[in-house]
Amino acid sequence: MKTLLIGEIENSAHKKLKEHTYLRQITNEEFAATTIFPEVEVVVLRTYTQLKEEEIEKMPKLKFVVSCSVGTNNLDILQLQEKGIELIHCPGTNANSVAEHTLYLILSLLREDSKRPFAELKGKTVGIVGFGYIGKLVAQKLKGFDAKLIAFDVIEQEPKILQELQVTMKDFDSVLRTADILTIHVPLNTHTHNLINATGFERMKQDAFFINTSREEVINEPDFIDEINEGKFRGIGLDVCSKDFMQKVDCGKNILVTNHVAAQGEESFKEMCNAPIDKLLAKITQDTL
């Protein structure tokens, strides 16, 4: 199958793809600059590549989209469905890396606070918004710190899991109001765009810690910047934020920013790239039998 790889994936996944398909690799810039890929049947990409109507139309023979990322907000899923193009992705494959990164941000912020003695996790209320793969793993890792864990999700959760993870589900408002540390793990979609805006920030406790490793658009950044300037937060940890945010905010003030790297733990990155490629290769082999 004629396969287009946009950007970079993990080495062993790349090797498999090269062995089993006719592979061409290009950069995001080359993809944007080219108007048509007449032969491409499979496109392999990561979250940094937008594949909306305009880009889908560049590949008239496209049969499979393989996403080596978690989170599908870069893709027009409706268009893919309408055109009968199959999406292959592997939710949950990078959850451990993102959950560990969240813990890293929380613990670093508690320690780097200019106030001494610094804050401890024990006894703090941690609010988890979005209780899917990552939210649950964050809870699992926090369990040993004797923090109080509360969470909000739009999906009802299994009581057995909640009991095991020692998490109490609350409504959104209660999580915002009671969390000493708030951490966001929702997907970006039309419902979660600007999920936390001025109203949400106002509801949060003064001197709360705020962590976002999901997507920058889940936060209303102008409202967020206003709250930061008014001294609302004791610490902020972000794996995702805009260039504009970086220019407007003084990151020395217990604001820790990483450059969208939370998913790139060695094992998780390998799994996140290999799992969808394996699925693709299994399908191709089946189809050609």
Ligand SMILES: NC(=O)c1ccc[n+]([C@@H]2O[C@H](COP(=O)([O-])OP(=O)(O)OC[C@H]3O[C@@H](n4cnc5c(N)ncnc54)[C@H](O)[C@@H]3O)[C@@H](O)[C@H]2O)c1
């Ligand atoms: N920083 C990174 O590198 C990185 C890596 C992986 C994932 N992510 C982001 O994290 C998100 C979550 O990943 P996941 O693997 O846990 O996904 P997931 O689908 O397992 O979990 C998301 C949860 O959010 C819930 N949700 C949806 N809308 C909500 C709302 N309005 N309020 C509360 N909960 C809501 C869903 O019901 C689901 O349980 C991804 O969609 C992606 O955008 C970021």
